[in-house]
Amino acid sequence: MEPRWLTDDEMAAWLRLVAVVELLPGVLDGQLRRDAALTHFDYHVLAMLSEAPQRTLRMTELATRTNATLPRLSHVVRRLEERGLVERAPCPYDGRATNARLTADGWAKVRETAPGHLATVREHVFDALTPEQVSQLEAIAGAVLERLDPEGRVAVGIEAAARRRG
Amino acid sequence: MEPRWLTDDEMAAWLRLVAVVELLPGVLDGQLRRDAALTHFDYHVLAMLSEAPQRTLRMTELATRTNATLPRLSHVVRRLEERGLVERAPCPYDGRATNARLTADGWAKVRETAPGHLATVREHVFDALTPEQVSQLEAIAGAVLERLDPEGRVAVGIEAAARRRG
DNA sequence: GGTCATCGCTTGTAGCTACAAGCGACTGGG
DNA sequence: CCCAGTCGCTTGTAGCTACAAGCGATGACC
Numbered sequence: 001m002e003p004r005w006l007t008d009d010e011m012a013a014w015l016r017l018v019a020v021v022e023l024l025p026g027v028l029d030g031q032l033r034r035d036a037a038l039t040h041f042d043y044h045v046l047a048m049l050s051e052a053p054q055r056t057l058r059m060t061e062l063a064t065r066t067n068a069t070l071p072r073l074s075h076v077v078r079r080l081e082e083r084g085l086v087e088r089a090p091c092p093y094d095g096r097a098t099n100a101r102l103t104a105d106g107w108a109k110v111r112e113t114a115p116g117h118l119a120t121v122r123e124h125v126f127d128a129l130t131p132e133q134v135s136q137l138e139a140i141a142g143a144v145l146e147r148l149d150p151e152g153r154v155a156v157g158i159e160a161a162a163r164r165r166g
Numbered sequence: 167m168e169p170r171w172l173t174d175d176e177m178a179a180w181l182r183l184v185a186v187v188e189l190l191p192g193v194l195d196g197q198l199r200r201d202a203a204l205t206h207f208d209y210h211v212l213a214m215l216s217e218a219p220q221r222t223l224r225m226t227e228l229a230t231r232t233n234a235t236l237p238r239l240s241h242v243v244r245r246l247e248e249r250g251l252v253e254r255a256p257c258p259y260d261g262r263a264t265n266a267r268l269t270a271d272g273w274a275k276v277r278e279t280a281p282g283h284l285a286t287v288r289e290h291v292f293d294a295l296t297p298e299q300v301s302q303l304e305a306i307a308g309a310v311l312e313r314l315d316p317e318g319r320v321a322v323g324i325e326a327a328a329r330r331r332g
Numbered sequence: 333g334g335t336c337a338t339c340g341c342t343t344g345t346a347g348c349t350a351c352a353a354g355c356g357a358c359t360g361g362g
Numbered sequence: 363c364c365c366a367g368t369c370g371c372t373t374g375t376a377g378c379t380a381c382a383a384g385c386g387a388t389g390a391c392c
Contacts (some may be wrong), residue, residue, distance in 0.1 A: 006284070006287075006288075006292070006381065007286065009297070009300050009301055009304065010300055012290055012301045012304050013300050013301070013304035013321050014287065014291070014292075016303075016304060016308050016311055017303065017307045018210075019233055019307070019311055019314075019315070020187075020307050020310050020311055020314065021186075021187050021190050022191075022233050022316040023233065023311070023315060024310075024314060025187060025188075027314055030363095033168035039348080041348095044184075057306065058370090059370075060371085061372065067185060067188050067189065068349095069349085069350075069351090070370075070372090071351080071352090071371085071372075071373085072349060072350075073348075073351085073371095074350090074371065074372055074373085075348080075349080075373090076348090078351095078372085079319075081347095091370095091375090094357080094358080094369095094370085095356080095357050095358075095370095096356075096357045096358065096369060096370045096371075097357095097370060097371085098370075098371065099373095101292060103254070108169040116386090117386065118171065118172070118313060118384095121172075121180065123313065124310065124313045124314055125180070125290055125310055125313070126172070126176055126180075127313070128310050128312065128313045129306060129309060129310070131175070133302070133305070133306050133309070134175050134179050135179070136299070136302045136306065137179045137182075137183065137306050138175065138178050138179035138182060138297050139299070140302065140303050140306070141179065141182035141185070141186050142182050142185045143299070144186050144190075144290065144291055144293040144294050144295070145182055145185050145186055145189070145297060146294065147289065147290045147291070147293070147294045148185075148186065148189040148190060148193055148228055148290055149185070149189060157184070184369075205378080207378095225341065226339095226340065234379095235379085235381090236340075236341065236342090237341085237342075237343085237379085237380075237381080237382090238378090238379060238380075239341095240341065240343085241342090241378080241379080242343055242378090242379095244342090245378095248360085256342095260339095260340085260387080260388080261340095261386080261388075262339060262340045262341075262386075262387045262388065263339090263340060263341085263385050263387095264340075264341065264342095278358075283333090295339090334391100334392090335390100335391085335392090336377105336389100336390090336391090337388105337389090337390085338387100338388080338389080338390100339386105339387080339388070339389095339390105340385105340386095340387085340388100341384105341385090341386095342364090342383105342384080342385080342386105343382105343383085343384075343385095344375095344378105344382090344383080344384095345380100345381090345382090346379105346380085346381085346382105347378105347380085347381105348377105348378090348379085348380100349363085349376105349377090349378085349379100349390100350364105350375100350376085350377085350378100351374105351375090351376085351377105351384100352363090352373105352374090352375090352376105353372105353373085353374080353375100354372080354373075355370105355371090355372080355373095356369105356370095356372105357368100357369080357371105358367100358368080359367085359368080359369095360365100360366095360367090360368105360371075361364100361365090361366090361381100362363100362364085362365090362387105
């Protein structure tokens with residue numbers, strides 16, 4: 001294997017991208033853990049449920065939208081269920097499937113947590129960017145995402161979310 | 167707290183960015199674990215050492231350049247030392263400090279691992295982007311990085327790396 | 333030169349994720 | 363029917379990271 005090395009521009013972009021990818025999850029986790037005792041992934045799960053019809057989704061579908069493996073989601077949902085934020089019930093139409101549903105407490109949790117999380121996202125990302133850079137970022141992240149996720153598993157979730165928003 | 171919600175453009179960019187941030191580490195880890203039994207963070211540590219003078223760095227400096235906490239680095243370097251890729255020695259000038267140095271085996275490991283890693287980076291990131299997008303990405307990631315890392319700890323490492331490259 | 337705060341690093345514990353194995357439910361061919 | 367194969371999900375184990383406490387070395391100050 002004899003690949004071409006990165007150009008200076010590519011290397012500069014790469015070092016910064018790697019730093020962002022390592023730091024951003026920590027910042028998001030930190031704020032949510034302090035203010036709501038939630039992981040960013042926990043929040044993602046609750047948020048996806050909160051936008052679903054009946055605030056209910058099958059585990060497999062929820063795993064797709066949160067971009068998680070099924071074992072990981074299973075552990076996380078079990079912990080959220082122990083805290084009363086989510087409840088699970090077997091699907092009436094398919095005995096193999098499990099439906100996860102947001103409880104009233106879970107719904108309240110999402111609504112009281114969202115503003116702080118949103119403020120963090122603004123502060124650390126969008127306040128630093130011009131409107132032009134926001135659309136550049138959308139194009140860049142979209143292009144990279146296609147390479148990272150060839151089957152479009154995550155993209156499906158994004159499109160579905162966009163559709164629900166009208 | 168009454169923040170303004172995200173615009174449609176911002177939301178689209180955000181969903182894609184979150185997906186990239188969650189998927190990219192897994193892809194990098196996966197390739198390196200399969201091909202070299204290394205975490206991406208392990209590789210980052212070895213790579214930073216391989217570029218340093220004498221292939222040696224103090225733990226604190228290495229932590230800055232790899233964007234890690236000191237306890238995390240300590241555990242990782244201990245494991246790398248057990249595998250013979252790195253060795254540690256007390257700093258002769260400051261009895262508190264520890265120098266980490268790449269061994270011959272570690273140097274060989276980096277050289278045989280770099281091409282595959284580089285190919286993965288190209289395949290999943292830069293092959294998807296135009297040259298214009300690469301420089302846009304550098305600007306965007308740089309701007310976000312300033313917000314994520316106000317003291318510029320990581321930025322120092324990046325600048326230092328750039329300086330070494332001339 | 334004694335005392336105290338700080339530095340640099342290590343170690344211990346708790347919690348989360350990945351991987352693999354396992355279990356019941358469903359489905360299609362004979 | 364029955365049986366093999368698959369699906370959907372859960373559970374168990376190993377490994378990594380975060381946080382906090384701890385330890386020796388150093389430097390500032392009197």
